[in-house]
Amino acid sequence: SSWITTITDATCSTPPYHAISRTRSPTSKYVGVVYNGEDPSRFPLVTKPDDYLCFLGRFDREKDPHLAIQLAINLGMRIKVAGKIDHQGDGYFDEEIRPLLANPLVEYLGELGFDDKVRLLSHARCNLHPTGFREPFGLTVLEAAYCGTPTLAIKRGSMPELIEEGRT
Numbered sequence: 001s002s003w004i005t006t007i008t009d010a011t012c013s014t015p016p017y018h019a020i021s022r023t024r025s026p027t028s029k030y031v032g033v034v035y036n037g038e039d040p041s042r043f044p045l046v047t048k049p050d051d052y053l054c055f056l057g058r059f060d061r062e063k064d065p066h067l068a069i070q071l072a073i074n075l076g077m078r079i080k081v082a083g084k085i086d087h088q089g090d091g092y093f094d095e096e097i098r099p100l101l102a103n104p105l106v107e108y109l110g111e112l113g114f115d116d117k118v119r120l121l122s123h124a125r126c127n128l129h130p131t132g133f134r135e136p137f138g139l140t141v142l143e144a145a146y147c148g149t150p151t152l153a154i155k156r157g158s159m160p161e162l163i164e165e166g167r168t
Helices: 003-007 016-023 065-075 092-101 114-123 139-146
Strands: 053-056 079-082 106-108 126-129 151-153
Touching (some): 065 126
Parallel strands (some): 053 126
16 A cells, blocks of 8 residues: 555545556545546537537647547548647647648647636537547546537556546
């Protein structure tokens, strides 16, 4: 068990994936989870989405946005992509993403403020979240759900806790 659980009555972690795998103590009487969150009232429920997919997140190798873009292109569907470009000097954006942005099905929106982010998620047919690492939470998955927008993700990290297969 973690040293912190032996000297405290409570510990804080992101999702259960980390709470249980890293901080569970045999002496704990109760293990509970408080999720990251947003106020659902700030996200309008849209029942008739536009005809596009979306990706919202960092443009880096951990988030794998190239997989979302390539999926949309392969399906012949429009995709709107937004987020921060991670310039770690590895050339990922220039090598993997920039060539895909030339496709007429792909619209790059850059970094978005809150209102534009909500508009993107709420009007998308589906949110794509192809994260290539054990994502500890995935806030955009929750935000998309608040808008009534389903998310397609890889079963990894916290995704099985956030997405109910066939429903969300």
